[in-house]
Amino acid sequence: MHRVRGLAPLALLLALAACEKRKAAEDTVASAAASGPAAGAQILIGHVASLTGNEATFGDSTDKGIRLAVDEQNARGGIKGRQLAVKTYDDQGKQEEASLVTTRLVVDDKVSVLLGEVASKRSLAMAPIADQYQVPMVTPSSTNPKVTKDGDKVRPYVFRVCYLDPFQGAAMARFARDTLKLKRVAVLRDVGNDYSVGLADFFLSKFKELGGEIVDDQSYKAGDSDFKAQLTAIKRKKPEAIFVPGYYTEVALIARQTRELGLTVPLMGGDGWESSKLFEIARGALEGSYFSNHYSPDDSGPRIVEFVKKFQARYGGVPDSMAALGYDAARVAMEAMARARDLSGPAIRDAIAATKGFAGVTGVITLDAEHNAVKPLVVLKIEGNAGKYVATVQPD
Amino acid sequence: MGRAVSLARSLLPFLVALPFLWALQRWSPPYPTLVLRYVGINIVLAVSLNVVNGFTGQFSLGHAGFMSVGAYATAKTMLALADVQLAFLPEPASDAVLFGFALLVGMAAASVAGLLVGLPSLRLRGDYLAIVTLGFGEIIRSVIQATPPAFLGASLGLSGLPLRTTLIWVGLGAVAVVVMARRLALSTQGRALFAIREDEVAAEAMGVDTTGYKVRAFVISAAFAGLAGGLIAHSVGAIEPTSFDFKRSMEAVVMVVLGGLGSITGSVVAATVLTVGLELLREFQDYRMVAYALMLVVLMLARPQGLFGTAELWDLWRRKRPAASAASAGPPGGAA
Numbered sequence: 001m002h003r004v005r006g007l008a009p010l011a012l013l014l015a016l017a018a019c020e021k022r023k024a025a026e027d028t029v030a031s032a033a034a035s036g037p038a039a040g041a042q043i044l045i046g047h048v049a050s051l052t053g054n055e056a057t058f059g060d061s062t063d064k065g066i067r068l069a070v071d072e073q074n075a076r077g078g079i080k081g082r083q084l085a086v087k088t089y090d091d092q093g094k095q096e097e098a099s100l101v102t103t104r105l106v107v108d109d110k111v112s113v114l115l116g117e118v119a120s121k122r123s124l125a126m127a128p129i130a131d132q133y134q135v136p137m138v139t140p141s142s143t144n145p146k147v148t149k150d151g152d153k154v155r156p157y158v159f160r161v162c163y164l165d166p167f168q169g170a171a172m173a174r175f176a177r178d179t180l181k182l183k184r185v186a187v188l189r190d191v192g193n194d195y196s197v198g199l200a201d202f203f204l205s206k207f208k209e210l211g212g213e214i215v216d217d218q219s220y221k222a223g224d225s226d227f228k229a230q231l232t233a234i235k236r237k238k239p240e241a242i243f244v245p246g247y248y249t250e251v252a253l254i255a256r257q258t259r260e261l262g263l264t265v266p267l268m269g270g271d272g273w274e275s276s277k278l279f280e281i282a283r284g285a286l287e288g289s290y291f292s293n294h295y296s297p298d299d300s301g302p303r304i305v306e307f308v309k310k311f312q313a314r315y316g317g318v319p320d321s322m323a324a325l326g327y328d329a330a331r332v333a334m335e336a337m338a339r340a341r342d343l344s345g346p347a348i349r350d351a352i353a354a355t356k357g358f359a360g361v362t363g364v365i366t367l368d369a370e371h372n373a374v375k376p377l378v379v380l381k382i383e384g385n386a387g388k389y390v391a392t393v394q395p396d
Numbered sequence: 397m398g399r400a401v402s403l404a405r406s407l408l409p410f411l412v413a414l415p416f417l418w419a420l421q422r423w424s425p426p427y428p429t430l431v432l433r434y435v436g437i438n439i440v441l442a443v444s445l446n447v448v449n450g451f452t453g454q455f456s457l458g459h460a461g462f463m464s465v466g467a468y469a470t471a472k473t474m475l476a477l478a479d480v481q482l483a484f485l486p487e488p489a490s491d492a493v494l495f496g497f498a499l500l501v502g503m504a505a506a507s508v509a510g511l512l513v514g515l516p517s518l519r520l521r522g523d524y525l526a527i528v529t530l531g532f533g534e535i536i537r538s539v540i541q542a543t544p545p546a547f548l549g550a551s552l553g554l555s556g557l558p559l560r561t562t563l564i565w566v567g568l569g570a571v572a573v574v575v576m577a578r579r580l581a582l583s584t585q586g587r588a589l590f591a592i593r594e595d596e597v598a599a600e601a602m603g604v605d606t607t608g609y610k611v612r613a614f615v616i617s618a619a620f621a622g623l624a625g626g627l628i629a630h631s632v633g634a635i636e637p638t639s640f641d642f643k644r645s646m647e648a649v650v651m652v653v654l655g656g657l658g659s660i661t662g663s664v665v666a667a668t669v670l671t672v673g674l675e676l677l678r679e680f681q682d683y684r685m686v687a688y689a690l691m692l693v694v695l696m697l698a699r700p701q702g703l704f705g706t707a708e709l710w711d712l713w714r715r716k717r718p719a720a721s722a723a724s725a726g727p728p729g730g731a732a
Binding site: 144197 | 425431434538542545550551553555559628631633635636678682684685
């Protein structure tokens with residue numbers, strides 16, 4: 001009896017050892033194959049995304065946008081006569097996983113360019129690896145200023161195709177003050193989320209600077225489901241609007257409870273609202289609210305109309321802004337690869353850094369010296385469970 | 397003379413491991429090295445949790461909390477020492493010494509946190525203790541998120557940490573935690589912990605200072621969780637509070653239960669199997685977590701006491717020697 005009990009784990013260990021060995025063998029084969037790519041071999045683009053976890057829709061949309069862009073490029077003959085392929089790994093919304101899969105993409109899969117992540121925290125875990133192995137990385141939607149920076153220096157291999165939190169917060173403040181002519185606004189922020197806190201801070205300072213008044217500054221945490229206490233406090237201060245720069249799940253719940261309390265003022269927010277789930281959960285409570293976004297699918301610009309049409313034909317459903325940003329990130333990277341003198345990391349990096357006036361779906365993209373995209377933002381108004389284009393705010 | 401021999405014997409596992417780890421570090425390709433690093437960190441995490449959950453029979457769900465204390469303390473120390481170089485050492489050696497020091501600071505900070513949680517465990521048992529430790533983990537996370545961003549980076553966390561964690565550091569950490577756990581299990585202290593696990597009232601009646609031993613178990617366990625935190629922080633180069641949430645604690649608990657509560661080598665094997673297994677399943681993206689859950693269900697049905705029960709791998713060859721065969725059912729028997 002005892003002998004049998006002891007043998008089972010031993011067998012398991014042996015099986016495990018065998019597994020590890022076989023894996024190591026595969027690895028050497030893979031790296032041998034990739035170290036000398038034939039002229040006709042595929043160019044790999046690596047994508048790190050949160051396909052599972054709390055922010056799964058973000059990763060999923062971005063991936064769709066990227067694949068659409070890459071397939072189009074392939075239909076046009078690829079780059080330098082070579083076809084492209086996308087390899088996507090899920091990071092489950094975790095920093096360590098993002099770090100691990102990035103290493104795998106760079107070292108084992110030998111990707112030429114890295115795309116991702118949506119969330120700034122995870123882009124921060126990817127950035128040092130991109131620099132270390134000299135593989136250019138383009139993040140579609142990490143809006144935190146720190147992502148492209150290493151202390152005070154600019155990270156040489158990290159770029160982004162979206163605007164920054166400071167711009168987004170300030171732009172919403174300008175919209176509220178100048179266009180909506182609001183005077184009294186309350187803020188309800190997610191203290192557990194750097195994105196939300198940053199946006200709230202930048203909104204606050206700009207709104208005050210423009211002569212508005214912040215009547216209340218309340219906070220919640222992602223995962224909360226009851227916001228009545230904060231909202232009751234806000235209601236007492238009689239604001240004309242509430243700025244809620246959170247992610248879609250909580251925002252939708254907040255909107256419902258706001259209406260339940262009889263508070264009818266519009267809510268305002270940032271691109272974290274962008275998800276079809278927002279309307280599903282809010283059940284109409286968000287009518288008349290405003291949020292800033294990277295693009296609007298009902299914009300009548302020819303590029304946008306064409307993108308929406310192609311996206312709908314392939315996936316069904318209107319592309320959200322994460323999909324549009326993924327599409328643009330992939331196209332900026334591919335356009336740079338086509339321009340680069342060869343497909344080595346430093347060459348592609350230089351080409352991406354020189355991106356100027358690129359006509360993307362989310363606006364005309366020019367990368368500045370800090371590797372950030374300088375581009376306008378759109379404000380959407382929610383009407384009939386959809387975001388309707390209201391205004392474009394240009395960068396200062 | 398006797399002291400020198402015992403010192404040499406306690407250093408032996410490290411001396412044996414070092415050239416092996418060095419060779420792995422030197423020749424293993426980066427990606428398997430990284431996976432092995434995660435394996436090592438999970439071993440530290442699982443074995444240290446085993447001291448509380450397995451040896452002492454207290455159910456702790458706050459291991460990620462200690463881990464985050466260690467991670468933040470180590471990271472802050474490293475950031476503070478970023479421009480320091482020890483004058484009498486060449487740069488790589490100086491870096492290594494400073495990193496070792498920072499890891500020790502992380503362990504110390506985590507053990508203080510362990511003491512704080514250990515104290516309420518004086519009164520609480522079973523489910524109640526589990527809830528207290530769970531709450532503690534959440535408190536740590538909330539505190540970090542609420543501290544001004546300039547200090548702990550609030551919800552964005554700390555980034556730009558030097559990437560100092562190598563396979564050698566992780567390997568030494570894993571050896572250290574296994575040696576610690578084994579020696580603890582064989583000592584008077586360990587016997588006291590087992591007694592508490594088997595029957596707390598009886599242990600107390602036999603004169604075991606149950607509260608004292610429980611607190612000590614918590615402190616030791618927390619210190620090594622802090623080590624795991626420090627190692628992961630400088631492996632990824634960035635930390636954020638939600639990395640150390642309840643799910644993280646659960647992962648550690650799963651490893652311990654899967655390996656067998658009270659079995660050191662069981663925890664080691666479970667940590668290895670789960671980490672490597674999840675990596676092998678990466679190709680099957682969508683079905684990865686399904687496979688993981690299925691594996692747990694099957695294993696728990698087949699072996700409810702965990703892979704190893706309370707047995708240890710090293711019992712296998714010890715049992716062949718007739719003298720030590722008596723102590724096979726319980727915790728590891730016989731002196732080393």
